[in-house]
Amino acid sequence: MDFALVLDRFLVPVGSDVLLVSDLYKGEFNVLLVMLSGLVSIVCAYIALSAVSRSRKAKRLPAHAAWMALASITMGVGIWTMHFIGMLSFQLPCAVEYDPILTFLSILPSIVASMIALSIVRLRRKTPLPLRLLGGVLMAAGIAAMHYTGMAAMRMDAILYYDGMRVGLSVVVAVVLACLAISFPSFILGNTGAKLLTFFGKYGVGRSTAMAVLSAVGLGLAVTGMHYTAMWAAIFLPSQTHVTGTELWEPSFLALLIMLAVALLATAVVSVVFASKQRMLADELKAEVALRSRVEAAVDEQRARLQAIIDNVVDGIITINASGTIQHWSPAAQALFGYADDEVTGQNVSMLMAEPFLDDDGGALNEFHPRERRQVIGVGREAVGLRKDGSSFPLDLSIGYGEVGGKPFYTGVVRDLTQRKKELAILEEARDRAEKAVKAKSEFLANMSHEIRTPMNGVLGFLGLALDTTDLSDEVRSYLNTAQRSANNLLVIIDDILDFSRLESGRIRLENVSFDLHELVRETVHGLSTLAFDKSLALNTKIDDRVPRNVVGDPMRIRQILINLISNAIKFTHEGSVAVEVTLSTADSEQILFSVADTGIGMSPETLERVLEPFEQADSSTHRLYGGTGLGTTISMQLANLHGGDLWADSVEGQGSTFFFTAMLPKAAHDEPISEPMPLGAAQFRRATSGSAWDIDDQSDEFPDEVTPETAIGADRETLRKMFEELYRALDEDNPDPVELVLDEMSTVLDRKFVNQMRKSVAHFDFGSAREKANLIVADLHLR
Numbered sequence: 059m060d061f062a063l064v065l066d067r068f069l070v071p072v073g074s075d076v077l078l079v080s081d082l083y084k085g086e087f088n089v090l091l092v093m094l095s096g097l098v099s100i101v102c103a104y105i106a107l108s109a110v111s112r113s114r115k116a117k118r119l120p121a122h123a124a125w126m127a128l129a130s131i132t133m134g135v136g137i138w139t140m141h142f143i144g145m146l147s148f149q150l151p152c153a154v155e156y157d158p159i160l161t162f163l164s165i166l167p168s169i170v171a172s173m174i175a176l177s178i179v180r181l182r183r184k185t186p187l188p189l190r191l192l193g194g195v196l197m198a199a200g201i202a203a204m205h206y207t208g209m210a211a212m213r214m215d216a217i218l219y220y221d222g223m224r225v226g227l228s229v230v231v232a233v234v235l236a237c238l239a240i241s242f243p244s245f246i247l248g249n250t251g252a253k254l255l256t257f258f259g260k261y262g263v264g265r266s267t268a269m270a271v272l273s274a275v276g277l278g279l280a281v282t283g284m285h286y287t288a289m290w291a292a293i294f295l296p297s298q299t300h301v302t303g304t305e306l307w308e309p310s311f312l313a314l315l316i317m318l319a320v321a322l323l324a325t326a327v328v329s330v331v332f333a334s335k336q337r338m339l340a341d342e343l344k345a346e347v348a349l350r351s352r353v354e355a356a357v358d359e360q361r362a363r364l365q366a367i368i369d370n371v372v373d374g375i376i377t378i379n380a381s382g383t384i385q386h387w388s389p390a391a392q393a394l395f396g397y398a399d400d401e402v403t404g405q406n407v408s409m410l411m412a413e414p415f416l417d418d419d420g421g422a423l424n425e426f427h428p429r430e431r432r433q434v435i436g437v438g439r440e441a442v443g444l445r446k447d448g449s450s451f452p453l454d455l456s457i458g459y460g461e462v463g464g465k466p467f468y469t470g471v472v473r474d475l476t477q478r479k480k481e482l483a484i485l486e487e488a489r490d491r492a493e494k495a496v497k498a499k500s501e502f503l504a505n506m507s508h509e510i511r512t513p514m515n516g517v518l519g520f521l522g523l524a525l526d527t528t529d530l531s532d533e534v535r536s537y538l539n540t541a542q543r544s545a546n547n548l549l550v551i552i553d554d555i556l557d558f559s560r561l562e563s564g565r566i567r568l569e570n571v572s573f574d575l576h577e578l579v580r581e582t583v584h585g586l587s588t589l590a591f592d593k594s595l596a597l598n599t600k601i602d603d604r605v606p607r608n609v610v611g612d613p614m615r616i617r618q619i620l621i622n623l624i625s626n627a628i629k630f631t632h633e634g635s636v637a638v639e640v641t642l643s644t645a646d647s648e649q650i651l652f653s654v655a656d657t658g659i660g661m662s663p664e665t666l667e668r669v670l671e672p673f674e675q676a677d678s679s680t681h682r683l684y685g686g687t688g689l690g691t692t693i694s695m696q697l698a699n700l701h702g703g704d705l706w707a708d709s710v711e712g713q714g715s716t717f718f719f720t721a722m723l724p725k726a727a728h729d730e731p732i733s734e735p736m737p738l739g740a741a742q743f744r745r746a747t748s749g750s751a752w753d754i755d756d757q758s759d760e761f762p763d764e765v766t767p768e769t770a771i772g773a774d775r776e777t778l779r780k781m782f783e784e785l786y787r788a789l790d791e792d793n794p795d796p797v798e799l800v801l802d803e804m805s806t807v808l809d810r811k812f813v814n815q816m817r818k819s820v821a822h823f824d825f826g827s828a829r830e831k832a833n834l835i836v837a838d839l840h841l842r
Contacts, residue, residue, distance in 0.1 A: 063222025063223060064219050064220070064221070064222065064293070065219065065220040065221075065222050065225060066218070066219060066220075067209065067210045067212075067217075067219070067220075068210060069206060069220065069225070071222065082293060082294065082295060082296075083150050083151055083152065083216055083294035083295070083296060084151075085148045085149055085150045085151075085294065086148075086149050087147050087148055087149075088146075088147040088148075088149060089147075090147075091143055091144070091146055091147030092144065092147045092286075094143055094147075095139075095140040095141075095143040095144040095147065095282060095285070096140070096278060096279065096282040097278075098136060098139050098140050098143060099136055099137065099140040099277075099278035099279075099281045099282050100274050100275055100277075100278030100279070101136070101274075101278075102132055102133055102135065102136020102137070102139070102140075102278075103133055103136065103273070103274040103275075103277040103278045103281075104270060104274035104278075105132050105133075105136075106129040106130070106132045106133035106136070106172065106176060107129070107176075107270045107273055107274055107277075108270065109125050109126075109128050109129035109132060110125070110126070110129045110176050111270070112125045112338075113125035113126050113129065115338060126173070126176065126177070129172075129176050130169055130170075130172045130173040130176055131169055131172075132172075133168075133169075133172035133175070133176060134165060134168040134169030134170075134171070134172040134173075135165065135168075135169075137168040137171070137172065137201060137204065137281050138164065138165045138168045138204060138208075140281060140282060140285065141164075141168075141204065141205060141208050141285055142161075142208065144282075144285050144286065144289065145208070145209075145212075148289060150214065150216065150294055152214050152215040152216050152294075152296070153214060153215055154212060154213070154214040155212075155213045155214065156211045156212060156213065157210075157211040157212075157213060159211075160207060160208070160210055160211035161208060163207060164203075164204045164205075164207035164208040164211065165204070166204075167200045167201070167202075167203035167204040167207065168200065168201060168204040170200045171196070171197045171198075171199070171200025171201045171204065172200075174193055174196045174197050174200065175193065175197045175236070175239065175240055175277065178190065178240050190237055190240050190241050193236070193237075193240045194233055194234075194236035194238075194239075194240055195233055195236070195237075197236040197239070197240065198229065198232035198233040198235075198236040198284065201232060201236070201281060201284050201285075202229055202232050202284075202288065205284070205285060205288045206288070209288075209292065214294075214297075215296070215297055216294045216295060216296055217294070217295040217296075218292060218293070218294060218295075219292075219293040219294075219295060220291050220292060220293060221291050221293060224290055224291030225288075225291045227287070227291070228284070228287045228288040228290070228291050231283070231284060231287040232284040232287070232288070235280040235281075235283050235284050236280060236284070238276070238280060239276050239277045239280035239281075368388050369388060369389050370389075371388065371390055372390060372473075373390060373471050373472060373473045374388055374390040374391030374392075374394045374395070374471070374472040374473070375388040375390065375391060375469065375471055375472075376388070376391050376407065376410075376469070376470045376472065377467060377468070377470075378407050378467065378468050378470070379465070379466075379467055379468075380465070380466045380467070380468075381406075382406045382407050382408065383404060383405070383406060383407075384402050384403055384404065384405055384406070384407055385403065385467070386403075387399045387402050387403055391472065394443070394445075394453075394472060394474055395410055395443065395444075395445050395446060396445045396446035396447060397410075397446050401446075407470070409444070410443055410444055411441060411442070411443060411444065412441070412442035412443065412444050412450050439454075439455055439456075440452060440453070440454060440455070440475065441453055441454075441455045443472065443474075451474060451475075451476050452474075452475040452476060452479055453472050453473060453474055453475055454472070454473040454475050455470060455471070455472055456470070456471045457469070457470050457471075458470075510548075510552055514545055514548060514549055517541075517545050518542065518545050518546070518549075519779070521538055521541055521542045521545065522542070524538050525538050525539070525542070553830070553833075554689040554690065554693065555689070566697075566700070566824060566826060566827065567819075567822045567823070567824040567827070568611070568612040568615060568700055568701065569611075569612040569613075569614070569615075569818060569819070569827075570610055570611065570612070571610065571611075571613065572608055572609070572610050572726035572727075573608070573609065573611070573613040574607055574608055575605065575606070575607060575608070575609045575616075575640070575650070575723065576601055576605070576607050577607075578613050578616060578617060579599065579601060579620065579638065579640055580599060580601075582617050582620045582621060582624070583597065583599050583620075583624065583638055586621070586624050586625060586628065589625065589628045590628050590636060593628065593631070593632065594633070595628060595631055595633070595634065595635060595636055596634070596635035596636070597628075597635070597636050597637075597638075598635060598636070598637045598638070599637075599638045599639075600637070600638070600639045600640070601639075601640045602639075602640060602641040604641070604642050604645070605640050605641065605642060605650060606723075606725040608725065608726040609650070609723035609724065609725055609726055610723065610724050610725075610726050611701060611721065611722075611723045611724075612701070614827070614830070614831070615697045615700070615701070616701075616721060616723075618693075618694070619652075619694040619697050619698060619705075619719060620638070620654075622690040622691065622693065622694045623652075623654040623694060623717045623719070624636065624638065624654055626690065626691070626717075627655075627656035627658065627715070627717070628656075630656065630658040630659050630715075631656040631657055631658030631659075631714070632658065632659075633657070634656070634657030634658070634714070635656070635657055636654065636655070636656045636657075637653075637654070637655045637656075638652070638653070638654055639652070639653045639655070640652055640653075641653075643720055648722055648723065648724045648725065649702070649703060649720050649721070649722050650720065650722075650723045651718065651719075651720050652718065652719050652721070653716055653718045654716070654717045655714065655715070655717075656714045656715055656716075657713070657714040658714050658715065659711075659712065659714075660709045660710050660711040660712050660713050660715055661707075661709040661711060661715055662709075662711045665709075665711075666707060666708075666709050669691060669707065670691055670692060670695055670705070670706075670707075691705070691717075694719065695719070698719040698720065698721060701720075701721035701722055701723070702721065702722035703719060703721040704719065705717065705718065705719040705720075706718055706719075778808075781800065781803065782832060782835075782836050784800050785797070785800045785801070785804065785832055786829070786832070788800050789825050789828060789829050789832070792823075792825050794820045794821070794823065797820050797825075797828070798817070798820065801813055801816060801817055801820070808835070812831070812835050815831050816828045816831050816832060819831065
C-alpha cells in the first residue's frame with residue numbers, strides 16, 4: 059500500500075520511506091467494547107442534556123452557569139471515556155501503555171467541544187445555518203484535538219504514524235457529523251421531527267423525554283463515528299525498542315480508573331439532576347398550592363362581595379327554579395314583601411304575585427315556547443305584588459334566565475313603584491296645569507291681539523286720512539308720520555309675539571303650492587331696495603343657475619324669512635353692501651341654501667351663540683340704537699325648521715355677518731299650476747322698516763306699484779273695511795264656519811286668488827296664516 063503523506067504521532071509530516079508495509083501491525087476491534095464505547099457516549103450525552111434542561115429553568119445566572127459547566131464536564135468526560143474504551147477495543151500484537159499526563163490533558167479539548175455543542179443545543183429552537191456550521195467546526199476541532207492528543211499518549215513496542223489523507227478525511231467527517239449532531243434538535247422541532255415525537259407519544263413517551271433521548275442518540279453516535287474514522291488513519295510500525303517506565307499506566311488499570319471516574323461522575327450528575335427535579339417539582343407544587351389558595355381566597359372574596367351586593371341592593375332579588383320554587387330570597391325582597399327567608403324558601407313564587415308569575419296552567423318556565431320566553435326574559439314589566447299582610451302594591455319586574463349544571467334557573471328583580479306612581483301623578487298634574495297655562499296664554503295673546511289691533515287699525519286709518527290732507531304744515535305732517543311709524547312698529551311687535559306663540563304651540567301649518575322661487579327672491583329684494591338706497595348701501599342678488607325656478611313650498615313663509623334677514627342686514631349695516639345668494643346645498647339635493655351677507659357691525663362669538671335665542675339681541679345698547687323685539691331671527695329659524703332645514707350664522711365683529719338658512723323645496727312638476735308671488739305690500743314693508751343701496755340685477759330701482767282700491771271689484775273703501783273687520787272677528791273665534799261665510803261674501807268683491815289663499819289656510823285650521831294674508835290685503839288696499 060502506498061502512502062502519499064505520512065505524519066508522525068504529533069501530526070508532523072515525515073517521509074513515506076520510513077514505512078515497510080510488509081511489517082505493519084494490523085489491529086482488530088473488539089465488537090463488544092466498540093458497542094460499549096457508543097453506549098457510554100449516548101448515556102453521557104443524555105445526562106448532559108438533562109443538566110442543560112435544568113439550566114433553562116434556572117432563574118439566576120450563577121445557577122445557569124453551574125448547570126452548563128456540569129453538563130459540559132459530563133459530556134466531555136463521556137467523550138473522553140468513549141475514546142479510551144475505543145482504544146482498548148483496538149487490539150495490537152504488542153504491549154500498549156499510556157502516558158498519564160497526556161491522557162488527562164486530552165480531556166480538556168473534549169470538555170471545550172462539549173461546551174460549544176451544548177450551548178447551541180440549549181437554544182432549543184431552529185438555529186440559523188451559519189451558527190450551526192460554526193458550532194460544528196469548533197466541536198469537530200475540539201474532539202479531533204482530544205483524539206489525537208490521546209493517541210499521542212500511547213506508549214508501545216511500535217511506532218505510530220498517520221496517513222495524511224485519512225487524517226484530512228477524518229477531520230471532514232468530524233465536521234460533517236458535528237454539524238449534523240448540532241442540527242439534530244432543530245430537526246426534531248421541524249415537521250418530520252414533530253412526526254417522530256408524535257410517534258413516541260403514542261407509546262406514552264413524553265415530548266421532553268423523547269427530545270432528550272433522540273438528541274442524546276444523535277450526539278453520541280456522531281462522537282463515536284468521529285472517533286472510529288480517526289482510528290482508521292492510524293498506522294502502527296513495529297519497533298525494536300521496548301517501552302518501559304514507572305510513569306506509564308497499564309491499559310487495564312487506566313480502563314478501570316476511567317470507568318470508575320465516569321461511574322462516579324454520572325452517578326453524581328444524575329443525583330444532582332434528580333434532586334434538582336425533585337426540588338423544582340416541590341417548588342412548583344408549593345407554588346401551585348399557593349396559587350390555588352389565592353384563587354380560593356379570591357373566589358371566597360368574590361362570593362362574599364357578590365353576597366354583600368345582593369344583601370344590600372335596594373331592589374329585591376328572587377331566584378327560582380324551573381318549576382317556580384323560590385331558592386334565594388334577598389333582604390330587600392324580605393323588606394318589600396314582609397316574609398322572612400325561611401317562610402318563602404321552597405314555596406312557589408305565585409304566593410307573591412297578584413298576577414300569575416308562571417304560565418296560566420302553573421307550568422314551568424322552561425316549557426315556554428321560545429317566542430313566549432323572549433317576551434318575558436330580559437324585559438321589564440309592571441305587575442302587582444302581594445305582601446304578607448295581604449296588601450297589594452305596584453312593582454316593576456325584570457326576569458333573567460341562566461343555567462347551572464344544565465339546570466335552568468330564573469332571577470327576578472322587583473322594585474316597588476308606589477312612590478314613583480305618586481310622583482308620576484304629581485308630574486302629570488303639573489303637566490296638565492302647564493298645558494292649561496299655555497292655552498290660557500295663547501287665548502290671552504289672541505284676545506290681546508284683537509283688542510289692540512282693532513283700535514290700532516282705526517288709529518292707522520285716521521292717520522292715513524289725515525296725511526292725505528293737502529293743507530298740512532310740515533311740522534304737523536312730521537308729527538303724523540312719527541305717529542304712523544310708531545303705530546306700525548307696535549303692530550309689528552304684536553305680529554312677532556303672535557307668530558312666536560303660534561310656532562311654539564305648533565299651530566302654524568305650511569302650504570304646499572308651486573311658485574316661482576327666482577321671482578319671489580327678486581321681488582322681495584326689490585321691495586326692500588329703497589331701504590338700502592336710503593342708507594347708500596349696495597344691494598346684490600345672485601341666484602345659481604342650478605336652482606330650479608318652479609318649486610313646491612310655502613312662498614309666504616320663505617318671503618317672511620328673507621324679509622327678516624335682509625331687513626336686519628340693512629338695519630345693522632352703515633356702509634358697504636348686503637348680498638343675497640341662493641344655491642343648492644348639494645348638487646343632487648332638493649334642499650335650497652339661502653345666504654344674506656352684510657358688511658355691518660358684526661357680532662362677537664359670545665353674542666353669536668345667543669342671537670338665535672328668543673328675545674335676544676347683541677346687547678342692551680343694540681336694542682337702544684336699533685330697536686326690535688329680538689324675535690325675528692328666532693321665528694325665521696323655526697320657519698326654516700318647518701321647511702326641513704335650519705338657520706345659522708357666521709360673524710366677525712366689526713366686519714359683518716352672514717346668515718344662512720336651508721329649506722326643502724322640491725322641484726315642481728311640469729303640469730302643476732304655478733302660484734304667482736304676491737307683491738310686497740304695506741304690511742310686510744312696515745315689518746322691514748320697523749325700528750328705524752342695493753343695485754338689483756336686472757331690476758329697476760323703483761318701488762313696485764301698490765294695489766289701489768280701484769283694483770277691487772265693485773266695492774268702495776268703507777265697504778271693504780267693514781268686510782275685513784267682520785273677517786277679523788270671525789278669525790278670532792278660531793272656527794272655520796263663520797270665516798267661510800265672510801269669505802263667501804268677500805269673494806264677490808275681491809280677486810278670488812286672495813280669497814282662495816285665505817280659504818286654504820282656514821281649511822288647515824291655520825287662522826294665524828289667514829290673518830297674515832288678510833293683513834297684506836288690507837295694507838295693499840290702504841284700508842287702515
